[in-house]
Amino acid sequence: MSKSEIQANFSGNALLANVVIVLSHTSHPGNIGAAARAMKTMGLGELRLVNPDVFPSDIATARASGATDVLESAKVFASLKDAIADCVYVVGSSARGREFAGQAMNVRAACGEAVAHTSSGTVAIVFGCEMSGMSNAEVAHCQTLAFIPTNDAFSSLNLGAAVQVFAYELRMAAGLSDGYAAAAFQPATQAEIEHMFEHLETALVACDFYNPQRPRRLFARLRRLFSRTRLEREEVDIFRGICAAVIAQSRTR
Amino acid sequence: MSKSEIQANFSGNALLANVVIVLSHTSHPGNIGAAARAMKTMGLGELRLVNPDVFPSDIATARASGATDVLESAKVFASLKDAIADCVYVVGSSARGREFAGQAMNVRAACGEAVAHTSSGTVAIVFGCEMSGMSNAEVAHCQTLAFIPTNDAFSSLNLGAAVQVFAYELRMAAGLSDGYAAAAFQPATQAEIEHMFEHLETALVACDFYNPQRPRRLFARLRRLFSRTRLEREEVDIFRGICAAVIAQSRTR
Numbered sequence: 001m002s003k004s005e006i007q008a009n010f011s012g013n014a015l016l017a018n019v020v021i022v023l024s025h026t027s028h029p030g031n032i033g034a035a036a037r038a039m040k041t042m043g044l045g046e047l048r049l050v051n052p053d054v055f056p057s058d059i060a061t062a063r064a065s066g067a068t069d070v071l072e073s074a075k076v077f078a079s080l081k082d083a084i085a086d087c088v089y090v091v092g093s094s095a096r097g098r099e100f101a102g103q104a105m106n107v108r109a110a111c112g113e114a115v116a117h118t119s120s121g122t123v124a125i126v127f128g129c130e131m132s133g134m135s136n137a138e139v140a141h142c143q144t145l146a147f148i149p150t151n152d153a154f155s156s157l158n159l160g161a162a163v164q165v166f167a168y169e170l171r172m173a174a175g176l177s178d179g180y181a182a183a184a185f186q187p188a189t190q191a192e193i194e195h196m197f198e199h200l201e202t203a204l205v206a207c208d209f210y211n212p213q214r215p216r217r218l219f220a221r222l223r224r225l226f227s228r229t230r231l232e233r234e235e236v237d238i239f240r241g242i243c244a245a246v247i248a249q250s251r252t253r
Numbered sequence: 254m255s256k257s258e259i260q261a262n263f264s265g266n267a268l269l270a271n272v273v274i275v276l277s278h279t280s281h282p283g284n285i286g287a288a289a290r291a292m293k294t295m296g297l298g299e300l301r302l303v304n305p306d307v308f309p310s311d312i313a314t315a316r317a318s319g320a321t322d323v324l325e326s327a328k329v330f331a332s333l334k335d336a337i338a339d340c341v342y343v344v345g346s347s348a349r350g351r352e353f354a355g356q357a358m359n360v361r362a363a364c365g366e367a368v369a370h371t372s373s374g375t376v377a378i379v380f381g382c383e384m385s386g387m388s389n390a391e392v393a394h395c396q397t398l399a400f401i402p403t404n405d406a407f408s409s410l411n412l413g414a415a416v417q418v419f420a421y422e423l424r425m426a427a428g429l430s431d432g433y434a435a436a437a438f439q440p441a442t443q444a445e446i447e448h449m450f451e452h453l454e455t456a457l458v459a460c461d462f463y464n465p466q467r468p469r470r471l472f473a474r475l476r477r478l479f480s481r482t483r484l485e486r487e488e489v490d491i492f493r494g495i496c497a498a499v500i501a502q503s504r505t506r
Binding site for chain 2: 038042099102104145149156157158168176177181
C-alpha cells in the first residue's frame with residue numbers, strides 16, 4: 001500500500017467509525033447476527049438494538065460467524081428516540097415510501113449523504129422490524145428515507161441482506177473501494193511484439209497455412225486480437241517457442 | 254411512471270435477463286436459497302448450480318422465502334465449463350487475488366462491464382464454494398475477477414450476502430436505481446413565505462419576544478432556517494395559525 005492509500009484508508013475508516021447501525025424491534029436473532037457479520041465485513045463496529053425480541057442469543061452468535069465483538073458491544077435501548085439521541089443525522093431504511101418522510105432517495109445517494117454528515121457527528125442508519133419495517137412514529141425521527149431498488153414483483157430483502165447492501169454502500173461512500181489488483185507481469189514492448197509477428201509469419205508459411213502472395217486479412221485479424229490483450233513478455237516468448245517448433249517440424253518433412 | 258421511465262425499466266430488465274448466477278460446489282443448501290432470494294429481489298431469474306452438495310433441499314426452499322420459482326428452474330451442471338458454455342463473458346467473484354486472473358476490479362466496476370457485455374450474449378457471475386472460493390482451474394475460466402471491498406481484519410461475507418451485493422450492483426448498472434419518491438406536497442410561493450415572515454414579526458412583537466428597534470440577527474437566522482427547508486403551503490398555513498393564536502392571546506392580557 002502506498003502512503004496516500006494508507007492515508008485514504010485511515011480517513012475512510014475514521015468516517016465509518018461515526019456511523020451506527022440501529023435495528024428496531026428485530027424478531028429473529030439470526031438476523032441480528034447476520035447484521036453484525038455484514039457490518040464487520042464492511043468496517044462498521046457499532047450496533048444498537050431497540051427492543052429486540054430475543055437478545056443475546058446463541059442463534060445470533062452463530063450467524064455472526066466471528067463478528068461476536070460487534071454483538072457483545074451492542075447496546076440495547078427501549079425506544080428509537082433513545083437509540084439516536086446523540087446522532088446528528090438519521091437515515092431510515094424503508095422498502096416503501098411514507099407520507100411524512102422528509103426526503104427519499106436510493107441507498108447509494110443516502111449513504112453518500114450519511115458519510116458526508118459524519119464530519120459533524122454520529123450518523124445512524126435505522127432498520128425496522130422484519131415484517132412491517134419502521135412504524136410511522138419511527139419514520140418521523142428520520143431526516144432521510146432510503147430504499148434499495150428492487151424488482152416490483154418481489155421486493156422483500158432479508159434484513160441481514162439489506163444491512164449488507166447499506167454497509168457496502170457506506171464503505172464505498174467512505175472511499176474504501178479497493179481490494180486486490182491483478183498480478184503484474186512485465187508487458188511486452190512493441191519491438192518484441194513485431195518480432196513475434198515476423199516469427200509467426202515464417203511459421204505459418206512453413207506449415208502451409210499462409211501464403212504472402214494472397215494475404216487476405218489474416219494478419220490484420222491477428223493484430224486486432226493481440227492488440228486487445230496487452231501482451232506480456234512471457235506470452236510473446238511462448239508464441240515464439242511455438243513458432244520455432246512449427247518451423248523445425250516443417251523442416252523434417 | 255412516465256413513458257420514458259417505463260422504457261428505461263423495460264430495457265434495464267432486458268439487460269438483466271441476459272445475466273446468469275452460477276454457484277459452484279455450494280456446501281450449504283441455505284445459501285442456495287438465500288442466493289435465489291437475493292437474485293429475485295434484484296430482478297435476476299436464472300440460477301445455475303455446479304455440483305451442489307445438497308439440492309434440491311427444504312432448507313434452500315425455506316431460505317428462498319418466495320423465490321421458489323428461481324430454485325425450481327435452476328439447472329444443475331457437472332462442471333463450471335459446462336455451466337458457462339453458452340456465455341460470452343464470465344466474471345468470477347473472489348475474495349482474494351489469483352496469479353493468472355485476466356483482470357481484477359471491484360464489484361461495481363465488474364458489474365458495469367458485465368451489463369455492458371449483455372448486449373452480445375449471456376453473461377455469468379460465478380461464486381465458488383463457501384470455504385475456499387473458486388479453484389484455480391475455475392478462475393481460469395473467468396475473464397474478470399471481482400472483489401467486494403472489505404475490512405482487512407474480517408473479510409468473510411456470507412455467500413448469500415455476496416450474491417446480494419453483486420445482484421444489487423447489476424441492477425444499478427442496468428439503470429434500475431429508482432424506487433419511491435418523497436410525498437409531493439404543494440410548495441409555498443415566495444410571496445406566501447414573505448407574508449408568513451410579516452405575520453411572524455407581528456406575533457413575536459405581540460408576545461414581547463422581539464423588538465424591531467433592536468433586531469439583532471433574529472430574522473436573518475429564521476430566514477436561514479426556513480430557506481433550507483423548502484417550505485410547503487400547508488406548513489406556512491400552520492405557522493400563520495400559530496402566529497394568529499399568539500396575537501389573539503396577547504390582546505386578552
